[in-house]
Amino acid sequence: MKKILAVFITALLLSACGKNEPPLPKDASAAETPAKVYNWKMVTTWPPNFPIFQTGVEQFAKDIKTMSNGRLNIKVYAGGELVPPLQTFDAVSSGTVQMGHGGAYYWAGKIPAAQFFTSVPFGMNAQGMNSWMYYGGGLDLWRETYAPHGLVPFPMGNTGVQMGGWFNKKINTVDDLKGLKMRLPGLGGKVLAKAGGNPVLMAGGEIYTALERGVIDATEWVGPFHDERLGLYRAAKYYYYPGWHEPGSVMELIVNKKAWDSLPNDLKMIVEKAADSTNVRMLAEFEAKNLDALEDLKAKGVEVLKFPTAVTDELKKLAQTVFEEEAAKDPGFNKVYGAFKAFQEKNTQWNAISESAYAEVLKK
Amino acid sequence: MKKILAVFITALLLSACGKNEPPLPKDASAAETPAKVYNWKMVTTWPPNFPIFQTGVEQFAKDIKTMSNGRLNIKVYAGGELVPPLQTFDAVSSGTVQMGHGGAYYWAGKIPAAQFFTSVPFGMNAQGMNSWMYYGGGLDLWRETYAPHGLVPFPMGNTGVQMGGWFNKKINTVDDLKGLKMRLPGLGGKVLAKAGGNPVLMAGGEIYTALERGVIDATEWVGPFHDERLGLYRAAKYYYYPGWHEPGSVMELIVNKKAWDSLPNDLKMIVEKAADSTNVRMLAEFEAKNLDALEDLKAKGVEVLKFPTAVTDELKKLAQTVFEEEAAKDPGFNKVYGAFKAFQEKNTQWNAISESAYAEVLKK
DSSP states (O other): OHHHHHHHHHHHHHHHHHHHSOOOOTTOGGGTSOOOOEEEEEEESSOTTOTTHHHHHHHHHHHHHHHTTTSEEEEEEOTTTSSOGGGHHHHHHTTSSSEEEEOGGGGTTTOGGGGGGTOOTTOOOHHHHHHHHHHSSHHHHHHHHHGGGTEEEEEEEEOOSOOOEEESSOOOSGGGGTTOEEEOOHHHHHHHHHTTOEEEOOOHHHHHHHHHTTSSSEEOOSOHHHHHHTTGGGTOSEEEEOOTTOSSOEEEEEEEHHHHHHSOHHHHHHHHHHHHHHHHHHHHHHHHHHHHHHHHHHHTTOEEEEOOHHHHHHHHHHHHHHHHHHHHHOHHHHHHHHHHHHHHHHHHHHHHHTHHHHHHHHHO | OHHHHHHHHHHHHHHHHHHHSOOOOTTOGGGTSOOOOEEEEEEESSOTTOTTHHHHHHHHHHHHHHHTTTSEEEEEEOTTTSSOGGGHHHHHHTTSSSEEEEOGGGGTTTOGGGGGGTOOTTOOOHHHHHHHHHHSSHHHHHHHHHGGGTEEEEEEEEOOSOOOEEESSOOOSGGGGTTOEEEOOHHHHHHHHHTTOEEEOOOHHHHHHHHHTTSSSEEOOSOHHHHHHTTGGGTOSEEEEOOTTOSSOEEEEEEEHHHHHHSOHHHHHHHHHHHHHHHHHHHHHHHHHHHHHHHHHHHTTOEEEEOOHHHHHHHHHHHHHHHHHHHHHOHHHHHHHHHHHHHHHHHHHHHHHTHHHHHHHHHO
8 A cells, every 4th residue: 555655646746746837938948948058168369357358358258147147158268378369269160169259360371361350451440340241241251251160250349440550750751661660460561561661570568678679660559548558658759640550450259160059049149249249349448448548648748640641642552462462362362352342442432421521520 | 534645645746846856057047937028018219110220129129039038028119100209208218118219319308418319410420429328428427317217228229420411502601501491300400590591390201292392492311321212312402411410320229217127137138238239230231221322322313512611610610509508508418518528529539540530541
């Protein structure tokens, strides 16, 4: 009897427990089974605590944790904490970590076309880049370009128009660039070389000392806020604008394709929207901090000067030559260059009668 | 005995059922209890299917449904479908619906200061507005301004610099504005009145016929894309730029405060990030569609003209007078005007050496 009763009770328990469960709301499938928790790692190309760049990425991870109710936990490592900064691409591509943040142009050695997804000399500003990315086919091209590397890219931040750099002599003509040793990486450096200058590659941490000791004659960095923090105003007299070499640098989020595919739709959308949010807020933060830093730098006696039109006109022509040469060498570069150029031509026309025309009205 | 057994079995059932539950993952609190589903209503000031504006809001609701896994369902009603467009503010404030989308300047009659949170004549462009909102104290001021109305606002979209409008005569001097009947609402209309013009209020649907029949002499609307759809090029010869009256109109999301407070933190963050995403993508969509529409309009023979500098200079002076008059009448307007102006002054200086200087380089 005891045995029979036990069996009966067990059977009753099994059936009743199911029936006693509270009804599940429709569409709330997350509640049906215990939610799977994803513990991800993310590496960046930025130094620890690097303001706006690294802090923006950390906020992104925090926001995703909140939005996902702890179901997607992203541990963020600054450059060098887990892998060296410039191994971010490989670490995400190989699946060592699931996510990375940096600039696509860092991978120009592997993928020359990647440069168009950050910024190119005389390219588009932040607003133009966003239009091209989201509604002009740019993001599709970027995904296509990264697909063979098992990566899914997203725009996630923008520096806005950068500054032209710090110089210890005035740049009155293109001839003043001849022989100039300037820290200027990437395509900008190639344009400088065409003008007779000597572009130098150098990590951020070395720039100040190199400039101060005359190892280099000039340098670009980011904009007033970051340049002031690096103390560049103590090592150079003249601060030139505009940053023709990086007029609207897009920061990238890269996600390992297999990791991405493993996410349920809600977490995918959460990542995408968090990246969009960082995209708009990072630019806003750059702008807000740059305008205060610009005032500071002026108060410190920095001479803020515009590159003469003859100089930027000449550099623009040389940039075309560089683009044509790169396009001839690499079909991927050529393809993206064509799409970028076509969009930019229309964008420049529209900008001329909207943003640019309006800015002229304000300046008067 | 049967009774005792029944009581025993019931007690066993109650305790055993609890123990038999599968272990819950840490941090996955959403899975602990069946998730509460929020079925919300959202009204907008836009016509049904109005591209970018209304379609962008519908995408926002769809994205939130995906991100929340169906826990926050927002049913979107276009203007007039549930309440008339201009009752959006009241409907959300009173809690009739939980959310609304429109432009803060529509509520200028109730809250004169609200205009600064959309756009004001000779105010900031989209990038400046985002900087001010997110990192310059603008959003805090906006929230403070809306708090007495039980509303929490968020920036959610931007038109970019609008066009100056459609005219049937050339505007060579400010005198050409005298007696001009122009559809131009809000502060822009007040500036026009100071210049001797007659600003007219008129809903979008009436503009084309009014212009075509000569009931009005001129009109502004949005930008190339929306203006082309309205067929305004068939009713006026000259298309002037830039839109000094609306240089970067922020679209607003408003959420009823009690409804907002009822949301758990994950859904709050989901709403905020979805609004940020719409903010950046809506502007990108405007830009991408405007540049194509501009080409179309030019191909249709529209004459695209710049307001002479003397005209915009004079209008800018008159705008200052309007601001001072409004500030004297309303302390709330005065407060926000002061904060806006201080930020804009720095922003204009920074813009002059970044975006604006760079645009000049590109135009050459």
